[in-house]
Amino acid sequence: MLPKTRKKALQKEIAAAEHARELVVDVLMALQAHYGHVTDEAVFEAADLLGMTPMEIEEVATFYTFIYRRPVGKYVIHVCDSVICWMESERPLLEVLCEKLGIAPGETTADGLFTLLPVCCIGYCDRAPAMLINRKAYGPLTENKIDRILTGLRQEG
Amino acid sequence: MYPQVLFQNRQPDRTATIKTYRAGGGYRALADVLQQNAAARVRQVLLDAALLGRGGAAFPAGVKLSTVAEDAPYPRYVVCNADEMEPGTFKDRVLIFADPHQLIEGLILAGFAVHAETGIIFIRPEYEGAAAILEREVRVAEKAGYLGKDILGSGFDYRIVVHRSGGRYICGEVTAQINALQGKRPNPLQPPPYPTEKGLWQKPTVLQNVETLCCMPHIVAKGADWFKNLSLTPSGAGTKIFGISGRVQQPGCYELPMGVPLSEIIEDHAGGMIPGSEFKACLPGGASTGFLPARHYHIPMDFEALKKAGNRLGTGAIMVFDHKTCLVGVTLNLMEFFARESCGWCTPCREGLPFIRELLYEIESGRGKPEYVPMLQEMSRHLWHAYCAFAPGAAAPLASLLDEFEDEIQDHIKRKACPFSALT
Amino acid sequence: MLKLTIDNQPVAVPAGTKVIAAAEKLGIMIPRFCYHPALGSVGACRVCAVSVLKGPRTGIQMSCMLDVEDGMVVATGDPAAVAFRRQVIEWLMANHPHDCPVCDEGGHCLLQDLTVSGGHGRRRFPGKKRTHRDQQLGPLIQHEMNRCIQCYRCVRFYREFAGYPDLGVTGIAARVYFGRFREGTLESPFAGNLIDICPTGVFTDKPSRYKGRRWDFQRSPSICIHCSLGCHTTVSARYREIVRIEARFSPTVNGHFICDRGRYGFAYANAPERPRQGRIDGETQPVSTALDAALERLTTVSRTHGPDAVACIGSARSSLETLGALKRLCERRSWRGPFLWPDAQTARAVQTAAACLAPELRLSMKELEDADFILVVGADPVNEAPMLALALRQAQRQGATIAVCDPRPVALPFAFEHLALAPPFLADAIRIFARAAAGPPQAGVRASGGDAHPPDPNMPPAVQARLAAMGATARTCRRPVIVCGTQIVNSRTVARAADTARMLKSADKPAGLFFVLPGANAFAAALLSDENGAFNTLQAGIADGHVKAVLAVESDLPAAGEGLAPALKSLDLLVVCDYLNTAAARAADILVPTRSVFEEGGIFINQTGCAQRAAPVHVGGTPVAQTGGGDHPPRTFERSIPGAEALSAVQALDRLAGTETADPPAALADLHPVLAPFASRKWPDEGQLLDLSSEAAPSADWPPEEPPAAGKTFELVVRERTFGSEALSQRADCLRPLEKAPRILVHSDDAARLGIAAGDRVALTCAGGVIEGTADVRNTVAAGVVIVDRHRELNWPAAGAGWVRIEAKQIHKIEKERER
Numbered sequence A: 001m002l003p004k005t006r007k008k009a010l011q012k013e014i015a016a017a018e019h020a021r022e023l024v025v026d027v028l029m030a031l032q033a034h035y036g037h038v039t040d041e042a043v044f045e046a047a048d049l050l051g052m053t054p055m056e057i058e059e060v061a062t063f064y065t066f067i068y069r070r071p072v073g074k075y076v077i078h079v080c081d082s083v084i085c086w087m088e089s090e091r092p093l094l095e096v097l098c099e100k101l102g103i104a105p106g107e108t109t110a111d112g113l114f115t116l117l118p119v120c121c122i123g124y125c126d127r128a129p130a131m132l133i134n135r136k137a138y139g140p141l142t143e144n145k146i147d148r149i150l151t152g153l154r155q156e157g
Numbered sequence B: 001m002y003p004q005v006l007f008q009n010r011q012p013d014r015t016a017t018i019k020t021y022r023a024g025g026g027y028r029a030l031a032d033v034l035q036q037n038a039a040a041r042v043r044q045v046l047l048d049a050a051l052l053g054r055g056g057a058a059f060p061a062g063v064k065l066s067t068v069a070e071d072a073p074y075p076r077y078v079v080c081n082a083d084e085m086e087p088g089t090f091k092d093r094v095l096i097f098a099d100p101h102q103l104i105e106g107l108i109l110a111g112f113a114v115h116a117e118t119g120i121i122f123i124r125p126e127y128e129g130a131a132a133i134l135e136r137e138v139r140v141a142e143k144a145g146y147l148g149k150d151i152l153g154s155g156f157d158y159r160i161v162v163h164r165s166g167g168r169y170i171c172g173e174v175t176a177q178i179n180a181l182q183g184k185r186p187n188p189l190q191p192p193p194y195p196t197e198k199g200l201w202q203k204p205t206v207l208q209n210v211e212t213l214c215c216m217p218h219i220v221a222k223g224a225d226w227f228k229n230l231s232l233t234p235s236g237a238g239t240k241i242f243g244i245s246g247r248v249q250q251p252g253c254y255e256l257p258m259g260v261p262l263s264e265i266i267e268d269h270a271g272g273m274i275p276g277s278e279f280k281a282c283l284p285g286g287a288s289t290g291f292l293p294a295r296h297y298h299i300p301m302d303f304e305a306l307k308k309a310g311n312r313l314g315t316g317a318i319m320v321f322d323h324k325t326c327l328v329g330v331t332l333n334l335m336e337f338f339a340r341e342s343c344g345w346c347t348p349c350r351e352g353l354p355f356i357r358e359l360l361y362e363i364e365s366g367r368g369k370p371e372y373v374p375m376l377q378e379m380s381r382h383l384w385h386a387y388c389a390f391a392p393g394a395a396a397p398l399a400s401l402l403d404e405f406e407d408e409i410q411d412h413i414k415r416k417a418c419p420f421s422a423l424t
Numbered sequence C: 001m002l003k004l005t006i007d008n009q010p011v012a013v014p015a016g017t018k019v020i021a022a023a024e025k026l027g028i029m030i031p032r033f034c035y036h037p038a039l040g041s042v043g044a045c046r047v048c049a050v051s052v053l054k055g056p057r058t059g060i061q062m063s064c065m066l067d068v069e070d071g072m073v074v075a076t077g078d079p080a081a082v083a084f085r086r087q088v089i090e091w092l093m094a095n096h097p098h099d100c101p102v103c104d105e106g107g108h109c110l111l112q113d114l115t116v117s118g119g120h121g122r123r124r125f126p127g128k129k130r131t132h133r134d135q136q137l138g139p140l141i142q143h144e145m146n147r148c149i150q151c152y153r154c155v156r157f158y159r160e161f162a163g164y165p166d167l168g169v170t171g172i173a174a175r176v177y178f179g180r181f182r183e184g185t186l187e188s189p190f191a192g193n194l195i196d197i198c199p200t201g202v203f204t205d206k207p208s209r210y211k212g213r214r215w216d217f218q219r220s221p222s223i224c225i226h227c228s229l230g231c232h233t234t235v236s237a238r239y240r241e242i243v244r245i246e247a248r249f250s251p252t253v254n255g256h257f258i259c260d261r262g263r264y265g266f267a268y269a270n271a272p273e274r275p276r277q278g279r280i281d282g283e284t285q286p287v288s289t290a291l292d293a294a295l296e297r298l299t300t301v302s303r304t305h306g307p308d309a310v311a312c313i314g315s316a317r318s319s320l321e322t323l324g325a326l327k328r329l330c331e332r333r334s335w336r337g338p339f340l341w342p343d344a345q346t347a348r349a350v351q352t353a354a355a356c357l358a359p360e361l362r363l364s365m366k367e368l369e370d371a372d373f374i375l376v377v378g379a380d381p382v383n384e385a386p387m388l389a390l391a392l393r394q395a396q397r398q399g400a401t402i403a404v405c406d407p408r409p410v411a412l413p414f415a416f417e418h419l420a421l422a423p424p425f426l427a428d429a430i431r432i433f434a435r436a437a438a439g440p441p442q443a444g445v446r447a448s449g450g451d452a453h454p455p456d457p458n459m460p461p462a463v464q465a466r467l468a469a470m471g472a473t474a475r476t477c478r479r480p481v482i483v484c485g486t487q488i489v490n491s492r493t494v495a496r497a498a499d500t501a502r503m504l505k506s507a508d509k510p511a512g513l514f515f516v517l518p519g520a521n522a523f524a525a526a527l528l529s530d531e532n533g534a535f536n537t538l539q540a541g542i543a544d545g546h547v548k549a550v551l552a553v554e555s556d557l558p559a560a561g562e563g564l565a566p567a568l569k570s571l572d573l574l575v576v577c578d579y580l581n582t583a584a585a586r587a588a589d590i591l592v593p594t595r596s597v598f599e600e601g602g603i604f605i606n607q608t609g610c611a612q613r614a615a616p617v618h619v620g621g622t623p624v625a626q627t628g629g630g631d632h633p634p635r636t637f638e639r640s641i642p643g644a645e646a647l648s649a650v651q652a653l654d655r656l657a658g659t660e661t662a663d664p665p666a667a668l669a670d671l672h673p674v675l676a677p678f679a680s681r682k683w684p685d686e687g688q689l690l691d692l693s694s695e696a697a698p699s700a701d702w703p704p705e706e707p708p709a710a711g712k713t714f715e716l717v718v719r720e721r722t723f724g725s726e727a728l729s730q731r732a733d734c735l736r737p738l739e740k741a742p743r744i745l746v747h748s749d750d751a752a753r754l755g756i757a758a759g760d761r762v763a764l765t766c767a768g769g770v771i772e773g774t775a776d777v778r779n780t781v782a783a784g785v786v787i788v789d790r791h792r793e794l795n796w797p798a799a800g801a802g803w804v805r806i807e808a809k810q811i812h813k814i815e816k817e818r819e820r
Ligand SMILES: Cc1cc2nc3c(=O)[nH]c(=O)nc-3n(C[C@H](O)[C@H](O)[C@H](O)COP(=O)(O)O)c2cc1C
Pocket: B052, B053, B054, B055, B056, B057, B058, B059, B061, B081, B082, B083, B084, B085, B086, B169, B170, B171, B172, B173, B174, B207, B208, B209, B210, B212, B213, B388, B389, B390, B393
């Protein structure tokens, strides 16, 4: 369950919107921030808040890249695999990250810290190769830089 | 140095404040037209300025604004397309970070031109930083009296909402974006009805790209002729933000006159090719334009010239490839992108693109068969008959690969390996 | 009309027609997957490509998205279009599992057909196929997502057309998935249409899984007899078993769809317990022996006690031919009857409806979709006539306002206004509505009936205000329609509904009237019986010993569950002719098995007065699966078909009457003036709209309804359910899991006053016995009403009619036994 204050705030936002359902992505993001990912329970809560059916929520939730319907780690790494980043990397970044984290794309490290997801161009081609960690952009990346970033996050986490 | 219009307030790592923006003449155009209640003039000057949409489709902005009928129902909406998910494109991000009030003023002007009540900025989730800046600066603009009720005493009410996307390339397409804004699955919807007649919530909706909107305050302030004269070619108008990336020394965003030669952009502005690299081709305007081979190295970069060359200026996002880059690999990567981002509505795109990707993958991996080439040729033609412009966009790089670089493909097939893998 | 040329053939069609539809008029079936006439065009599959040679835009175009233009020239066989269509098929087949050998769609699969006809036969795709996980969607529908070609028909039907929320599309790109949020039984009673509408084998018929290919089946056009609408169906049989029922297109009745009651309700025809042989005093006998014995004993009773001592009963599930034969038998032998109704109130309500349904007022279901205002009175569409709910939804989607006055907690798959009113208020509700709809009185215009009576003081003013507001709305509407039920209302309400429709009509609008009747052939039963033709009038005769023998023909005697109607127990002789193993059949002294609609066919008159004929599907007999004991068919050879001895009910009745009817339909002409066309005309396949009288029903002189005494009396209403109530379909095992637990419902205020809570056991002491059941409390039930579900687990027949008045003291809460 969403904490009461958070829920109230969302309800207020929804009431202020012209149409409740225009906020479906925001509500899902809020629920995701709370649960870590959009759980089944969160789907029902979103449906309830927005006056939509769970099926309608699911239809939207499963469309988008940044809505996670499965558990993710504390840090979600979206690594760009589009053309400029691909061309600018010695080795595909995804491959490098898989190796360093010891997981396959789509997986989460055993310590629950990192989830690795390939995405299409993140709009940082001028800083290629690039990736997002929890939506913060990093680039241009080298293997050494990646090491430093991961170490830093491991220490924080 | 060419005149800097959209980038006049751009500073490294700094976002221009409202103060800076106003110091450069910002919000004066808005105040003027509001005072004179000159919505028709705004539409006319944009029409005269021949401002073509910068989001890729190059539709005249003035025409679009004028299609909203005088007696069309209310509320009306203006949507700012800040989705920018086309690979290689990042100019809108730079524009927002550099000078958010320029966009805000443009969005207000567009709203005023069609008597809209709400402006919505639809922004991709990767740009959370930009979204936060916009939200903050919208509040600043409100405080300054440029947004809200009875703006500058003109009787015009207008608000701006920042809408965060969940992240998908197709959300950049007009009708898909309208569906997304309504909390529906963002599948496109083939017109008619056109969004300017029945768009968001079935109400008239004008959708413009960030850069297009950013041009508006300047055109309204300085006039159509001034804007047209910014271009180096008579067929163009205004400046263009070229986002250049790939095998150049200084990738980044440059504001240059429309019609500037490609060679100049690469050599004088982007610092030239990286050492040891030779220009082989570029995608001149994002992932859904075709490979522009070296014989067009000096082409003037405007909509007309590229059209004549059988290509498109698109978003003006130039991706430069050198002689060591495998264009089959590039195309394969692009097809991966398009196949993954297909909305899943129509067959050519949903099923055709993965098919094409598979064929290219086989070729790139050295397992290509000669019969794959005619298959690719036929399929790239057939992509044109998809439901929306997404698949034809995907067809552009593929078709040009087949037209201009068939040798490279044949080489892969003959050698049973990628001829470039040895080079890197 | 616009003129265009398709494949060198000229065709003229109205503006707004799509090229794909225009081609169909010429008999050119352009390939399609996503396009469906009922669901419209969405341009998703791209397989309908044609070449436009002349028109605003030439080249390859999707014919389903393309509006015709004057002078357009289209070529469907143009090489460019053919190549593109073949490409589309290749793309779709790249991921298709090619499991045709084990796919139930195989043989009638659109994907298979277009793959073969399009010429795609060689796999060129070097990649792997995608796979999905299937979902368990309940007892009726099998899910196999790998076969999906993403035409989006299923969600468009389920959500947009039918209005149910629990099927959707998830995911993106090549991974889009069509299913439910969670596994589980599909909620919609129209879900079975997914099977028909899916162009591949994603949704297939589960009960008939692996029972054969379409070409293995004996298939016939038929008519659904599970409610009064008479939807068109196609029935498939194999190995003497009815295997599957599908929707058959009807432009006026059901369009392209049917409900799941109609699709899955046929199991009774295959039932192992179905009577196949004659029986005399408990001993199995040949059918003709049983029939001879029946004639002999009935004649004996008739001779001994007078013909009045023999009564004949039937029901609205019999064909018109059977009802006619029964009527002729009564006339010829001077026996009592036919008694075709459970109670007099229902009889009168239906007879009034049949009498009031003037040709200029009646509407087909298709026309109903065109209404812009619909007032539904005393009808519960999803439960009583499911497809009506879909027709109403189509009207609503096109902007119609829909209001329902009914005491039951009516649920419909769209937004509507529900006024929960007890039955005694319904007639007045119509009157208040009608007065507002008529507007201020005008000289020379006949006011609607019953105006002499003032508004009912017992009806809350707020409700009266709403009714008046609805009337005012209807007044401004182009095509207002009244839909009226007959199960829980009296004839006064029915007549007033008709009167109001007539009044609206005379205001120069194509207004209309649409009745819902109890039973597939209720209309025919109304024509062939009088108001004395109700079983509860007969009961008195049996009780006082005047009636000694009963001949029951395919009759649904109101009996509790599998018990025998109590009145029948005291008879000297009970003869039953039926194809069901009813309680009466089991108790009969003589049993004569008859043939079902699938073996005999028959005419059924639906609630619009349209006589439609079901064709026989197979000769019948015990299913091979049963004679073979579930094993391979037995290898003994004989000429006769096991279990096919049964006669048609008409033959049996003719033998009892001592006559022979050469042409049963023609013989009907003498029975009622409106059946006259049967004498002269050859039977039209599409059904025959009967020429009904256009006389207004007498209604102005109805006495005021006796008002209920608030808190002291309750209106007891028997509620039909989509599944579990109707005599035939409730015998289908596959539908049992879809039945809702039967309940006794009361309004929350009444529950509080009666001290009843949801889940309590309650007993209702009625004239015909005690009804005991579990209470449910809802505030969507009308105040002052107790609703009993018509379900075999409840003794609902004790109520005596669809609506009766009881005293509060007849309602008891059954105290739980003290735990010890
Ligand atoms: C698949 C697809 C993606 C698109 N993505 C974007 C985008 O991210 N940003 C954008 O401004 N236009 C995008 N467009 C173009 C828009 O549909 C539309 O033409 C444009 O936003 C209109 O604004 P403009 O006239 O100011 O350019 C896309 C088009 C397609 C077909």
